[in-house]
Amino acid sequence: MKLATGIFAVFAALSGAAQAQQLDKVSFAANWVAQAEHGGFYQALVDGTYRRHGLDVTIMPGGPNVNHRLQLIAGRVEFYMSANTLQAFDAVAQNIPTLVVAAIFQKDPQVLLAHPDQGIEKFEDLKKLTLLISKEGLASYFQWMKHDRGFREQQVKPYTFNPQPFLADKRTAMQGYVTSEPYAIETQGGFKPKIFLLADQGWGSYSTLIETRRDLVANKPDLVQRFVDASIVGWANYLYGDNSAANARIKRDNPEMTDARIAYSIAKMKEYGIVDSGETTSGGIGAMTDARMKSFFDKMVASGVVKGGIDPGKAYSLQFVNKGVGVDLRPKQ
Numbered sequence: 001m002k003l004a005t006g007i008f009a010v011f012a013a014l015s016g017a018a019q020a021q022q023l024d025k026v027s028f029a030a031n032w033v034a035q036a037e038h039g040g041f042y043q044a045l046v047d048g049t050y051r052r053h054g055l056d057v058t059i060m061p062g063g064p065n066v067n068h069r070l071q072l073i074a075g076r077v078e079f080y081m082s083a084n085t086l087q088a089f090d091a092v093a094q095n096i097p098t099l100v101v102a103a104i105f106q107k108d109p110q111v112l113l114a115h116p117d118q119g120i121e122k123f124e125d126l127k128k129l130t131l132l133i134s135k136e137g138l139a140s141y142f143q144w145m146k147h148d149r150g151f152r153e154q155q156v157k158p159y160t161f162n163p164q165p166f167l168a169d170k171r172t173a174m175q176g177y178v179t180s181e182p183y184a185i186e187t188q189g190g191f192k193p194k195i196f197l198l199a200d201q202g203w204g205s206y207s208t209l210i211e212t213r214r215d216l217v218a219n220k221p222d223l224v225q226r227f228v229d230a231s232i233v234g235w236a237n238y239l240y241g242d243n244s245a246a247n248a249r250i251k252r253d254n255p256e257m258t259d260a261r262i263a264y265s266i267a268k269m270k271e272y273g274i275v276d277s278g279e280t281t282s283g284g285i286g287a288m289t290d291a292r293m294k295s296f297f298d299k300m301v302a303s304g305v306v307k308g309g310i311d312p313g314k315a316y317s318l319q320f321v322n323k324g325v326g327v328d329l330r331p332k333q
Contacts, residue, residue, distance in 0.1 A: 023056040024223055027077040029068030034061045034253035036265035037179055037208065038081070040104065040275070040285075043246040044234025053230040055223075061253050072098060072213065079227060082211040084108060085296055086140060088315035089306050097214045100316035102228045102286035103206035104235060107199035107274050109177040110141060113185060114194040115170040121194075123201050127151060132159040132166055132174045140305055141203055147303040148202065163188060178272055179265040197272055204296040206288065207274075217317060228320040232285045235275055236326035239266070276330070283322035290318070 030038055041059055044050045050057040060077065062068055069087075072080040073096060080098075082088065088100045114120040114129065133142055133156050145151040157165075159175050166174035167189045176182065178197055185193045199205075210228060217224055238246055243266070251257050269275050279287035290313065297312035 023051065023054055024226075025056045025058075026079065026223070026227060027058045027060055028079045028081070028227075029060040029071055029077045030062045030081045031068065031083055032062045033256075034059075034250045035180075035257060036247070036250065036262040036269070037109070037177075039243060039246055039250065039262075039266070040235025040238040041081075041231055042234075042249050043238035043241075043243055044230045046245040046249050047234070047237060049230045049233050049237070050227075053226040055226055055230060057227075057230075059253075069211075072211065075213070078212060078216060078223075080211045082209040084140075084207050085205040085209070085293070085315070086300065086306065088209065088211070089297060089300065089310065089312060092310045092312070092314045093307060098211050099214050099217055100206075100209045100211050100288075101217065101224055101320045102210040102231065103208075103288045103321075104210065104231070104286055105207035105274050106276070106278050106280055106287070107197065107272060108203060108205045108207040109179050109268075109272075109274055110137075110198045110203065111176050111178045111181070112173045112196045112198070113166070113176055113181060114173045114196070116191060116194050118170055120173070123149070123196050126173050126196065127155070128171075129155070130157055130169070130172045131155045132157055132172055134159045134161070134175060137175050141198055141205075143303045143305050144203060144299060145198075148299070178274070179268045180261075182268070183261060183264045200272075202299075204292060204299065206292075210286070217319070221319070225320050228286060229323075229325050232326045233329065235285045236329035239270065239275060240329060240331050279322070282324065282327070284325045284327050286321045286325075288316060288318055288321055 028041060045057055045059055060068060068077065069080055071077045082100060091098045112126055112131065114126065120126060138156060142151065142156065146153065163174065163181065163184050166172050178195060182193055182195055210231060212224060247262050250262065276285055279289055293312055293316060300306040301308045
């Protein structure tokens, strides 16, 4: 009997090892340190979703001095978390062989924040204030604000990723992410700022996109599909299921992250429909459309942010999204 039990144990171990060998090893490189805004990927990692899709995934957190996108281009990682659609257009312009295969954030989280007692009730009211905007913001979304909404560069002062100048001057507005900076203002300033989400004002960029290389799409489309599907399921479960294990892993990778900050970010992602809204209702998380890509590209050309003369359709592929994956995981109404 003991012999039979021992043989069974050996067989089970060998079987498990064979299954492990069948998993495809892939690396997913993030563009910033671990946070709730990466939660769905961590969810798929810790709850076994990636493994059930035949993947052994390593998540590589980013940071201020890390450029993982170069690792993608060099073939050292398989997937990269791209910040916004503009990077995809730039890849086409520079003939970089990358491709966006899913858009996890339907709305770019970029916001402008104002003090609540200054008569700033609508987006246009921000024209009365000094705007604290970073160099990157000035070169991108502010050019659209100037072209489409009549803002002036004379309003802008540099944003140094420090909320103190905003807290000290009520006649300023500050850039930020809806999932992050308002929390900093509430905790440091003791008040809730007015929040203006650029996506709700016409800024049509997708955000937190899954980017890969063209050769991987051409040669291993099944691998790409499995990673996209598993990530979508991970995001649905992160938003609507038990995300405690994923949050614990996020805090392990980023010890500065707290439960309160994570809870705030998740709440804002839900409140503003950052991940799950619009086309995702039927197409599932990660959805993209040709119409929206073309509309945003045309706006960026008109605003002088990107040059015309390229085909925006070469920046992305709809091959792997809009299939309704994970829709059944959404809470029933």
